[in-house]
Every structure is written in C-alpha cells, then in structure tokens.
Amino acid sequence: MTTTEAAVQPYTLFRVEVVRSERISPRMLRVTFGGPDLARCASAGHDQRIKLFFPLDGQTEPIVPAGPGWFGEFRAMPDDLRPPIRTFTISGFRTGQRELDVDFVLHGDLGPASRWAGGAKPGDRIAILAPDARHTPITGYEYKPGADTDWTLLAGDETALPAIAGILSAMPDDRHAMVFLEVSSPREMRPLDCAARVHVTWLSRGGAPAGGGALLDAITRTEFPSGRPYAWVAGESGAVVALRRHLVRERGLDKKDVYFSGYWLLGGAIE
Structure with missing residues (x-):
C-alpha cells in the first residue's frame, strides 16, 4: 500500500x-x-x-x-x-x-x-x-447476515424505510425475509423493489405518534419460520430496544444475529 x-x-x-x-x-x-x-x-x-x-x-x-x-x-x-x-x-x-x-x-x-x-x-x-471511493473496503453499513442465515427479519418505522428498501433491493432471490413497517397512515405505504421471497406487513398508527409498540405487538403475535434468523431492527430508540429484548429473551435469537439501532429518540435528538 x-x-x-x-x-x-x-x-x-x-x-x-x-x-x-x-x-x-x-x-x-x-x-x-x-x-x-x-x-x-x-x-x-x-x-x-x-x-x-x-x-x-x-x-x-x-x-x-x-x-x-x-x-x-x-x-x-x-x-x-x-x-x-x-x-x-x-x-x-x-x-x-x-x-x-x-x-x-x-x-x-x-x-x-x-x-x-x-x-x-x-x-x-x-x-x-x-x-470515499478510494478506500477499500467500503464501510458504514450494518446489514451483514451470516452465511448460514436461513431467513431475515426486517423491522422499523418510517425513518427506517429508506434503509429497509435498500436492503431489500439488494437481497438475492434465494433469500426469505419477513418485513414489518410501521408508518403514520396507509398513505405512506408503497411498493418495495425486491427479488427475494418477501412477506411485508404494513402497520398504520392512524396518525398516532411513533414509538407506541405497534411493531412489538405485531411481531409478538407472529410465528417465525424454522431455521436460523438474522434480524435488522431500527427506528425510535425505545421501541427498538424493546423489540430487541423480545427477540433475544423470548424468541431465543443469538445476540450476534440481531442488529438494532435507535435512529431517533422520542422527545430528543440523535446525531
């Protein structure tokens, strides 16, 4: 070098x-x-x-x-x-x-x-x-499922929608994914480009504030496929922490198979 x-x-x-x-x-x-x-x-x-x-x-x-x-x-x-x-x-x-x-x-x-x-x-x-294009490798992205991952869980509110859309657009056609997206109203729902086998669940808050637990409630009621999952979760910080706790403690996901990020904080700011 x-x-x-x-x-x-x-x-x-x-x-x-x-x-x-x-x-x-x-x-x-x-x-x-x-x-x-x-x-x-x-x-x-x-x-x-x-x-x-x-x-x-x-x-x-x-x-x-x-x-x-x-x-x-x-x-x-x-x-x-x-x-x-x-x-x-x-x-x-x-x-x-x-x-x-x-x-x-x-x-x-x-x-x-x-x-x-x-x-x-x-x-x-x-x-x-x-x-910087001159630097190898490119850094600054977090979606990194292991080679032995059988299926992917993606969950987030509207602030995570751009990232989830980007992940889905790059997902290979042999991947199986479950997606949960919480938005303020049905008018925020839109088609997502993806070649993989994906099941998308849209959750509308009906105009209520984000961070109220809609994602956690929906995922708690959902039966997961068999095999090893990889979870990517982002959105309001409190909601994300609660969901990660559920996935690890109650669903038995390995901590290293769960990426979570608080994109924003209800009542505060995150840089």
Whole structure:
C-alpha cells in the first residue's frame, strides 16, 4: 500500500447542492444532491449510512472545517456557528450522473433536517460525510447476515424505510425475509423493489405518534419460520430496544444475529 492509499480515510466530506426534490408520499420527501465532489463518493448499498450537515439560519451553506482534523475542529465550534448534523441512509446513488438521493421524513416537530428539507430548492448547498471511493473496503453499513442465515427479519418505522428498501433491493432471490413497517397512515405505504421471497406487513398508527409498540405487538403475535434468523431492527430508540429484548429473551435469537439501532429518540435528538 502506498502512502497516498494509506492516507485515504473511509469517509470524506463532500460539498453538494440540491438538484431536485420529489414528494414520494405525504410525509416522505426525496432530495437529490449533485456536484463534482460526488465523483469520489461510493456506496455499498443496503443500509449505507451517511451524515448530513445543514446550514444555520442566515447561512447559504454549512460551515464545516476541512482537513484531517476537521471533526475535532467541528466539535469545538461555537453553537452559533456549528451546523446541525443528522444521520441518513443513501436511497439512491448514480456515479455517472454524480447524483445521490436521500429520503427525509417530514416530522411534525420540524427538527433541523425536516425543516431544511421541507424548504429545499435547487442550488441550496449542504455538506455530506460519505464513503470515499478510494478506500477499500467500503464501510458504514450494518446489514451483514451470516452465511448460514436461513431467513431475515426486517423491522422499523418510517425513518427506517429508506434503509429497509435498500436492503431489500439488494437481497438475492434465494433469500426469505419477513418485513414489518410501521408508518403514520396507509398513505405512506408503497411498493418495495425486491427479488427475494418477501412477506411485508404494513402497520398504520392512524396518525398516532411513533414509538407506541405497534411493531412489538405485531411481531409478538407472529410465528417465525424454522431455521436460523438474522434480524435488522431500527427506528425510535425505545421501541427498538424493546423489540430487541423480545427477540433475544423470548424468541431465543443469538445476540450476534440481531442488529438494532435507535435512529431517533422520542422527545430528543440523535446525531
């Protein structure tokens, strides 16, 4: 490995701008970003994780330090300059066109990401921390079932929908999966592209707040197939922890066969 190759970090900061946006459901907005920097970007697919930096009020783009020590400098910035940062999943990536899609859930609480996305227009600029195409291997995704997995359980609320859609689109046709998706209303339900043998259960909260236990209730009542499962669970932090506890303690799944992530916290914020 050359010195140059050794210096390449798994993730790089990319400066991008909005190309277009599309409402794909009443509460889900897809924003497409573009820019020459994306020629160096990469994605492993699945639930590929990235971080977005948003401008503060009065800024045309977020102020994010550059260079190898950028993160320490970023954390040391004063509150009135440090941009909000949130974690998202790549919903689509087209290297040739240098375009990257991110799906935003338009929350009623109007947090920084939802508020920015709701008003985003072509030319608006943000920064994205994403995998560097020069680094091997690509990192930052968590869906990694073992070779001896017989079937997959995917569960989450609408914040996990982009990641679950990405996992399903890359799933081989010989895989068997059970999917549970909790959304605010039937209007948020949409077809999911997948070649595998998949059974999808949509759960509507009827406008009630997320994190109320709909996923846990539905999965508790479900009979699992035989064989070794692999579970991927994400969404509101409290609901995810409860579901993981059920899978390990009551269903007997091995802890290493359960990936879980609190994408957001009811009443709080997760970067």
